[in-house]
Amino acid sequence: xxxxxxxxxxxxxxxxxxxxxxxxxxxxxxxxxxxxxxxxxxxxxxxxxx
Amino acid sequence: xxxxxxxxxxxxxxxxxxxxxxxxxxxxxxxxxxxxxxxxxxxxxxxxxxxxxxxxxxxxxxxxxxxxxxxxxxxxxxxxxxxxxxxxxxxxxxxxxxxxxxxxxxxxxxxxxxxxxxxxxxxxxxxxxxxxxxxxxxxxxxxxxxxxxxxxxxxxxxxxxxxxxxxxxxxxxxxxxxxxxxxxxxxxxxxxxxxxxxxxxxxxxxxxxxxxxxxxxxxxxxxxxxxxxxxxxxxxxxxxxxxxxxxxxxxxxxxxxxxxxxxxxxxxxxxxxxxxxxxxxxxxxxxxxxxxxxxxxxxxxxxxxxxxxxxxxxxxxxxxxxxxxxxxxxxxxxxxxxxxxxxxxxxxxxxxxxxxxxxxxxxxxxxxxxxxxxxxxxxxxxxxxxxxxxxxxxxxxxxxxxxxxxxxxxxxxxxxxxxxxxxxxxxxxxxxxxxxxxxxxxxxxxxxxxxxxxxxxxxxxxxxxxxxxxxxxxxxxxxxxxxxxxxxxxxxxxxxxxxxxxxxxxxxxxxxxxxxxxxxxxxxxxxxxxxx
Numbered sequence: 292x293x294x295x296x297x298x299x300x301x302x303x304x305x306x307x308x309x310x311x312x313x314x315x316x317x318x319x320x321x322x323x324x325x326x327x328x329x330x331x332x333x334x335x336x337x338x339x340x341x
Numbered sequence: 342x343x344x345x346x347x348x349x350x351x352x353x354x355x356x357x358x359x360x361x362x363x364x365x366x367x368x369x370x371x372x373x374x375x376x377x378x379x380x381x382x383x384x385x386x387x388x389x390x391x392x393x394x395x396x397x398x399x400x401x402x403x404x405x406x407x408x409x410x411x412x413x414x415x416x417x418x419x420x421x422x423x424x425x426x427x428x429x430x431x432x433x434x435x436x437x438x439x440x441x442x443x444x445x446x447x448x449x450x451x452x453x454x455x456x457x458x459x460x461x462x463x464x465x466x467x468x469x470x471x472x473x474x475x476x477x478x479x480x481x482x483x484x485x486x487x488x489x490x491x492x493x494x495x496x497x498x499x500x501x502x503x504x505x506x507x508x509x510x511x512x513x514x515x516x517x518x519x520x521x522x523x524x525x526x527x528x529x530x531x532x533x534x535x536x537x538x539x540x541x542x543x544x545x546x547x548x549x550x551x552x553x554x555x556x557x558x559x560x561x562x563x564x565x566x567x568x569x570x571x572x573x574x575x576x577x578x579x580x581x582x583x584x585x586x587x588x589x590x591x592x593x594x595x596x597x598x599x600x601x602x603x604x605x606x607x608x609x610x611x612x613x614x615x616x617x618x619x620x621x622x623x624x625x626x627x628x629x630x631x632x633x634x635x636x637x638x639x640x641x642x643x644x645x646x647x648x649x650x651x652x653x654x655x656x657x658x659x660x661x662x663x664x665x666x667x668x669x670x671x672x673x674x675x676x677x678x679x680x681x682x683x684x685x686x687x688x689x690x691x692x693x694x695x696x697x698x699x700x701x702x703x704x705x706x707x708x709x710x711x712x713x714x715x716x717x718x719x720x721x722x723x724x725x726x727x728x729x730x731x732x733x734x735x736x737x738x739x740x741x742x743x744x745x746x747x748x749x750x751x752x753x754x755x756x757x758x759x760x761x762x763x764x765x766x767x768x769x770x771x772x773x774x775x776x777x778x779x780x781x782x783x784x785x786x787x788x789x790x791x792x793x794x795x796x797x798x799x800x801x802x803x804x805x806x807x808x809x810x811x812x813x814x815x816x817x818x819x820x821x822x823x824x825x826x827x828x829x830x831x832x833x834x835x836x837x838x839x840x841x842x843x844x845x846x847x848x849x850x851x852x853x854x855x856x857x858x859x860x861x862x863x864x865x866x867x868x869x870x871x872x873x
Contacts, residue, residue, distance in 0.1 A: 295551075297559045298872030301412050302864040304420040305613035309860035312427055312609045313853045316602045319431075320849060323825035328846050331839035 345489045348654045352661055353503045359522065360507030360515035370697040373512035374443045374677060380517060380594035385601075386608040387521030389591040391666035393426060393612050394527050396481035399663050402616075403623040404637030409562035410550075411620035416560050418574030419620075423612045425582025431605040433584055434592030436746055438601070439822040443593060444674070445586045445738075446682040452745050452815050455753035456687065461760050463682055465737050466586060467675055471712070472730025474671035475723055479716050481664040488641065488657070497716045500665065505709035508673045509702040513594055516673045523662030530644075530659040531615040534652055535622035538643050542625035544870045550627055557624075558871070569784020577788055580735035584742055587670045598828035599845045606849075606856045614863065621867070672708050680704035728775075729768050736763035736791040740799050748803065749816050755802035763795025 367373050380388075402414045442448050449462045478500065486493040507515035539547065551558040560571050582588060595601045619640065626639045629647060633639050644656025680701040684690055692700060715723055737760040744751045744759075770787035773779045781787070808816070832842040 293548075293873070295558050295872045297412050297416060299868060300560070301416045301617070302868040302872065304416060305423075305617055306860050306864040308420065308423040308427070308613055309606070309610050309856055311424070312431075312606050313857055315427065315431055316605050316849065316853055319602060319825070320846065323823065324829070324846055327829050328839075328843055331843060335838065335840075 343490065344650065344654065345657055346491060348657050349485075349489050349491075349499075349661065352658045353499060356519045356522065356665070357503050357506045359518055360511045363511035363514040363518055366514050367511060367698060369694040370681075370701070371443070372514065373698045373701050374593075374681065376513045376517055376594040378594060378596060380596055380600060382600050382603045382607065384517050384521050385591060385595050385604045386611065387524035388517045388594075388666075388670070389426070389430065389588065389604060389608040390611040390615065391520040391524040391527060391662065392587050392591060392670045393422075394615050394663055395667040396477055396660070396663045398616055398619055399530070399640050399660055400481065400484065400637040403619050403640045404635065405562075406620040406623040407627050407633065407639035408636040409564050409566075410554070410557040410559065411617070411624045412558060412560050413562035413564075413566060413571070414574060415617060415620045417571040418578050419613065419616050421575035421577070421579035422582045422616075423609060425579040426588055426612050427605060427609050428579075428583040429585065429588040430592055430601065430609065433742060433746075434589045435598070435601050435824050436819075437589065438592050438595065439824040439827060440819055441822075444677050444682060445589055446678060446686075448742065448745070449756075450682075450686060452812070452819065453753040453756060454811055454815075455757070458753050458757050458760075459682070459687060461757060462738070463678055463687070465733055465760060465764060466678055468726065469730050469733040470586065470671045470675045470678075471708075471715075472723070472726035474668050474675075475712055475715050476727035476730070478664065478668050478712065479719060479723075481660070482716065484638070484641065485660065485664070488645070494717045497713060500668070501709045501713035501716070504665065504669050504672055504712075505706055508669060508676060508709070509705035512698075512701060512705075513673065516669050517594055519669065520666045523659075523666045526655060526659040526662045527615055528611075529652075529655045530640075531618040534644060534648055534656055534659075535618040535625075537648060537652070538622040538625040538629065541647065542628035546628045547621070547624055548871055550624060554627070557627075567783050569782075573784050573786050573789070577732065577735070577786070580739055580788070580792060581732055583735075584739040585731075585734050586674050587667065590670075590674060597831065597845075598824040599849055601824065602849050603852050606852050610856050610860055617867075672712060673705065676701065676705040676708045679708065729771060732767065732788050733764055736767045736788060736795055740792070740796045744799055744803070746819070749813065750803040750808055751799075751816070752803065752806050752808040752812055754806050755799050758802045759795045759799035762798040763791050766794045767791035 366377070371377050402419075405413055406415065437445065437448050440448065440451060442451070446459065446463060446466065449458050478497065482496045482500065483493055486496045489496070507519055548558075554563040556563045556565055560568065592601055592604070595604065622643060623639050626633065626643045630642060633642050641656075641660065644653050644660070648656065680703070681697075684700055684704070685692055685697065740763065741756045741759050745756065767787055770779075770790055774781065774787060781790070829842065832845070833839060835841065
């Protein structure tokens with residue numbers, strides 16, 4: 292096996308770009324949307340029970 | 342009539358017809374400038390990815406990948422461009438959209454309400470957009486003229502005429518829809534033609550290039566470039582892409598925040614996906630046909646001589662798309678700057694909706710004529726401007742925009758000083774180096790020094806002068822403007838149960854997971870094939 296570290300860097304950076312995008316978007320979803328979504332889900336569940 | 346000419350005419354006609362059909366959607370200025378904020382994930386991803394992939398990727402960088410190796414620019418320089426695109430979309434573009442900006446100039450106008458700031462920012466934008474756009478048009482037009490065997494002025498007239506039609510008739514609608522069409526031809530290059538060329542070369546032979554051309558699979562490449570050069574490329578591209586209006590403004594037509602977030606995941610994935618496939622295919626061309634001169638024709642030779650006639654046509658259409666998508670965005674933004682930011686706002690002309698759209702259309706015609714004349718005449722000055730045009734946003738705009746968004750003390754005098762010091766020192770230092778009066782240490786260039794000088798000036802001026810009550814008020818207001826709150830409000834107003842909001846929220850998570858899997862699979866496959 293002939294390991295090429297720079298090739299890992301090339302494709303690793305491409306993967307890292309998507310990972311960073313996903314982390315950033317995930318954080319936005321969790322911080323800015325999740326509280327509202329959780330509240331809406333609770334209300335919908337309560338309405339169904341009621 | 343040769344087949345390449347038929348493809349050239351057909352593709353241009355298709356774009357013009359689509360744009361003409363979209364004219365019926367233009368009812369008011371918002372339709373013209375931001376397509377009524379109706380951009381879907383597909384459209385915004387299409388326009389972002391198409392604008393990102395310019396002729397520089399298909400020719401210049403593909404040429405370097407062909408002769409020196411795909412890692413020379415791909416591993417660090419392009420990585421900077423990908424991260425810069427993410428910053429442009431999710432940080433700068435998203436924040437400006439929350440402030441209801443229709444152009445990037447709106448940000449400067451609203452944040453500072455200072456004529457000098459607006460005038461300097463506008464001049465820098467017009468020079469930056471036109472200088473970068475025209476030189477790309479000239480470079481790619483010369484190559485295209487040779488392939489199609491049509492005189493260069495005819496190519497330029499045809500291009501600018503098509504651009505004039507779809508920019509002036511349907512404004513942002515025309516640009517976004519045609520960009521999306523162009524995106525699909527670029528996808529064909531990246532995911533049909535490039536894999537074919539890689540397959541023809543064979544993975545083993547591609548790996549073996551490291552034996553015949555030592556350094557081919559290293560960061561330094563076959564020409565043994567210094568590490569400092571690669572780091573410098575990373576910084577240049579991340580700074581340039583983070584605040585270039587061509588990318589930031591792609592966010593403004595988005596329908597809502599969920600679209601922006603999905604574009605940040607999917608659209609930014611396509612930046613490395615399209616580029617690396619092209620770079621690898623350029624490497625494959627080194628196996629298939631070594632010795633292509635000049636090297637930046639490697640991909641064109643690949644399309645024309647090593648695929649079937651249908652794919653050669655698609656490749657040619659993709660090359661045209663890479664030229665036109667970038668050019669149309671740059672030129673439509675210049676037209677917007679002239680009509681909206683200069684004529685309507687700086688000259689304080691109160692126009693009704695109809696006249697505003699008319700002013701926008703007239704300015705697009707003016708820009709097209711100017712571009713056409715300059716591109717055909719090719720004055721020496723345009724080559725000089727192009728050295729500095731693209732990067733002017735990095736040195737003059739990026740520090741000011743980040744400070745204006747994050748720092749309460751940012752004021753008009755500081756922003757103005759930063760823009761002037763950044764841009765003037767960038768040009769001055771570049772000229773001194775060009776005339777061999779000074780030289781910089783390895784890995785340092787005039788852009789980095791100018792960026793540092795501009796930022797230092799900004800910080801000093803922010804401490805030296807207090808912001809005005811207007812600037813403090815606008816800063817506080819801006820901090821309260823969030824795309825998420827606007828989107829939640831709009832969704833709940835349309836559907837109080839929240840079902841639609843919850844569904845869209847889940848879709849973004851699904852897109853996120855799907856793209857992680859796709860990216861992991863794609864890049865993992867290539868690493869196993871070429872890196873182990």
